[in-house]
Amino acid sequence: xxxxxVQLILSGLVLGAIYALIxxxxxxxxxxxxxxxxxxxxxxMVGAYIALSVYSFMHLPVPLVFAITVAIAAVLGVxxxxxxxxxxxxxxxxxxxxxxxxxxxxLRNVVRLVFGPNVYPFxxxxxxxxxxxxxxxxxxxxxxxxxxxxxxxxxxxxxxRYTKWGKAMRAVSxxxxxxxxxxxxxxxxxxxIWALSAGLGALAGVLLAPLLVVNxxxxxxxxxxxxxxxxxGFQSLPGAVLGGFALGILExxxxxxxxxxxxxxxxxxxxxxxxxxxxxxxxxxxxxxxx
Amino acid sequence: xxxxxxxxxxxxxxxxxxxxxxxxxxxxxxTLVLVSVISAVGLYFVxxxxxxVSLCHATFSGIAAYVLVVLGRDLGVPFWIGWPLGAVVxxxxxxxxxxxxxxxxGHYLALATLGLGEIxxxxxxxxxxxxxxxxxxxxxxxRLGALVVSTERGKYLLVLAAVVIMVAFAAxxxxxxxxxxxxxxxxxxxxxxxxxxxxxxxxxxxxxxxxFYAGVAGGLYCAVVGFITPYEFGLWPSLWTLTMVVVGGxxxxxxxxxxxxxxxxxxxxxxxxxxxxxxLYGVLLLVTLVFKPSGLYGLLLGRRAAASKGxx
Numbered sequence: 001x002x003x004x005x006v007q008l009i010l011s012g013l014v015l016g017a018i019y020a021l022i023x024x025x026x027x028x029x030x031x032x033x034x035x036x037x038x039x040x041x042x043x044x045m046v047g048a049y050i051a052l053s054v055y056s057f058m059h060l061p062v063p064l065v066f067a068i069t070v071a072i073a074a075v076l077g078v079x080x081x082x083x084x085x086x087x088x089x090x091x092x093x094x095x096x097x098x099x100x101x102x103x104x105x106x107l108r109n110v111v112r113l114v115f116g117p118n119v120y121p122f123x124x125x126x127x128x129x130x131x132x133x134x135x136x137x138x139x140x141x142x143x144x145x146x147x148x149x150x151x152x153x154x155x156x157x158x159x160x161r162y163t164k165w166g167k168a169m170r171a172v173s174x175x176x177x178x179x180x181x182x183x184x185x186x187x188x189x190x191x192x193i194w195a196l197s198a199g200l201g202a203l204a205g206v207l208l209a210p211l212l213v214v215n216x217x218x219x220x221x222x223x224x225x226x227x228x229x230x231x232x233g234f235q236s237l238p239g240a241v242l243g244g245f246a247l248g249i250l251e252x253x254x255x256x257x258x259x260x261x262x263x264x265x266x267x268x269x270x271x272x273x274x275x276x277x278x279x280x281x282x283x284x285x286x287x288x289x290x291x
Numbered sequence: 292x293x294x295x296x297x298x299x300x301x302x303x304x305x306x307x308x309x310x311x312x313x314x315x316x317x318x319x320x321x322t323l324v325l326v327s328v329i330s331a332v333g334l335y336f337v338x339x340x341x342x343x344v345s346l347c348h349a350t351f352s353g354i355a356a357y358v359l360v361v362l363g364r365d366l367g368v369p370f371w372i373g374w375p376l377g378a379v380v381x382x383x384x385x386x387x388x389x390x391x392x393x394x395x396x397g398h399y400l401a402l403a404t405l406g407l408g409e410i411x412x413x414x415x416x417x418x419x420x421x422x423x424x425x426x427x428x429x430x431x432x433x434r435l436g437a438l439v440v441s442t443e444r445g446k447y448l449l450v451l452a453a454v455v456i457m458v459a460f461a462a463x464x465x466x467x468x469x470x471x472x473x474x475x476x477x478x479x480x481x482x483x484x485x486x487x488x489x490x491x492x493x494x495x496x497x498x499x500x501x502x503f504y505a506g507v508a509g510g511l512y513c514a515v516v517g518f519i520t521p522y523e524f525g526l527w528p529s530l531w532t533l534t535m536v537v538v539g540g541x542x543x544x545x546x547x548x549x550x551x552x553x554x555x556x557x558x559x560x561x562x563x564x565x566x567x568x569x570x571l572y573g574v575l576l577l578v579t580l581v582f583k584p585s586g587l588y589g590l591l592l593g594r595r596a597a598a599s600k601g602x603x
Contacts, residue, residue: 097398108569113566275406
């Protein structure tokens with residue numbers, strides 16, 4: 001009985017780590033620009049397609065697949081910011097939000113036109129045989145996914161805490177005007193933020209692809225990462241990580257103990273409950289509205 | 292009668308005469324265009340008057356549609372009762388979602404509506420004993436005594452009558468106290484709050500009204516198409532309605548009307564480009580936001596302003 005519980009929690013952690021990565025992408029963008037990026041799911045999908053091209057079609061080694069995918073996605077993120085979002089600086093936030101919806105729509109359809117609507121299987125990232133610890137079963141691939149995701153989160157925290165650009169990003173998200181006065185180039189910071197979030201999304205896409213199949217609609221998963229971001233307060237990086245793991249585990253438990261149809265609904269029920277009971281999320285920083 | 296009122300009356304009569312002039316298929320398309328006008332005007336209350344985004348507008352249409360069809364099938368409730376009842380249920384659910392979500396700033400409504408849309412979609416897909424799941428439900432034609440609205444002509448006239456009423460109500464609402472308050476809120480939330488406007492209450496009302504409009508459109512859609520499935524009321528249709536409102540001109544009632552006409556009729560005009568349709572919508576959205584935030588209506592206004600300047 002407890003063994004099943006531990007097993008469910010363990011496998012929930014894997015998907016939870018991916019939720020957390022996508023949610024971190026949302027939070028980074030939101031903290032800096034107050035924009036909810038509805039194209040984050042498409043970043044995940046595009047990442048999976050880039051990885052599919054370089055891994056499945058060109059047979060490059062796995063570490064290179066990760067590097068190339070993240071690099072291309074980051075360049076794409078910067079380009080989209082230049083072409084679309086930068087022109088909307090100063091427009092109402094609602095315009096920017098709708099713009100991200102439009103970008104998502106465009107990305108999804110470009111991919112569908114290039115690769116077709118069909119589903120591609122994604123080859124395993126690492127030889128996939130079951131590993132047993134006591135009564136628990138997992139696969140090397142699951143451990144790899146979890147390892148890469150956690151390593152990424154750690155790197156991200158180090159980046160924000162100790163590097164010059166990471167500090168600049170934090171400064172901009174705390175107070176844009178003051179940051180400009182301190183000589184920080186807000187433009188450059190925004191470019192880097194969109195690059196970073198697109199890269200994170202794409203990385204999540206590579207990790208997700210071997211668990212699912214690759215198709216233009218796989219960005220749906222980002223809806224659940226939304227819930228994760230809200231659970232974490234939408235402003236908090238640790239909140240997004242904890243929220244991700246929490247939802248991954250919760251889904252698994254609900255799927256097993258209540259029924260598999262419930263598994264997909266859990267996230268949205270959590271969403272509505274959070275919005276009613278504690279809309280600022282479980283880990284929100286206290287903020288007032290400036291007038 | 293002023294000349295403006297006379298022109299409007301003449302326009303409506305002309306529209307009413309159309310079914311005896313154009314063919315059955317163009318008439319069907321026109322009917323669908325008019326249904327989406329009602330839906331888009333409803334969404335205008337949210338985007339135009341409260342400055343927020345709703346991502347489950349089609350869901351409200353779906354709620355009304357399923358209420359109408361299921362009540363009709365299981366209890367024999369006639370269309371003329373099921374239709375308004377469904378719309379009221381949609382409006383009430385909009386109110387319930389709006390209360391928590393609109394207390395908060397900016398993006399929370401977008402997120403809450405996204406969640407509601409997914410929940411209702413999954414419910415409609417999985418609750419097969421009631422909704423018949425993804426296989427969908429047949430809709431029986433609305434009847435009034437011996438009169439059955441089953442011809443394209445009849446459906447068109449029904450929808451036209453509804454459009455006239457719903458758009459006229461929306462146009463008058465802008466000049467009512469409520470409309471003025473909502474416009475003030477749009478201009479400056481802080482200033483209107485300082486004048487004693489209870490922001491959240493007005494926004495929730497606008498949102499519930501928008502859900503009611505979506506519900507009215509949903510009921511009509513049932514009657515026009517005769518068959519419904521859960522996916523017709525999912526996230527994508529909601530996005531298309533948003534596209535209508537934005538491309539037409541966010542913040543303008545007539546922009547929403549114009550956008551609904553253009554976006555619904557576009558696929559019929561560009562028949563060969565079906566694969567590119569969604570891409571086109573995305574590009575139109577982005578181009579409008581970046582280059583002409585006042586949309587098609589703004590373009591039209593600009594022309595008219597330029598023309599009247601030239602003549603005077």
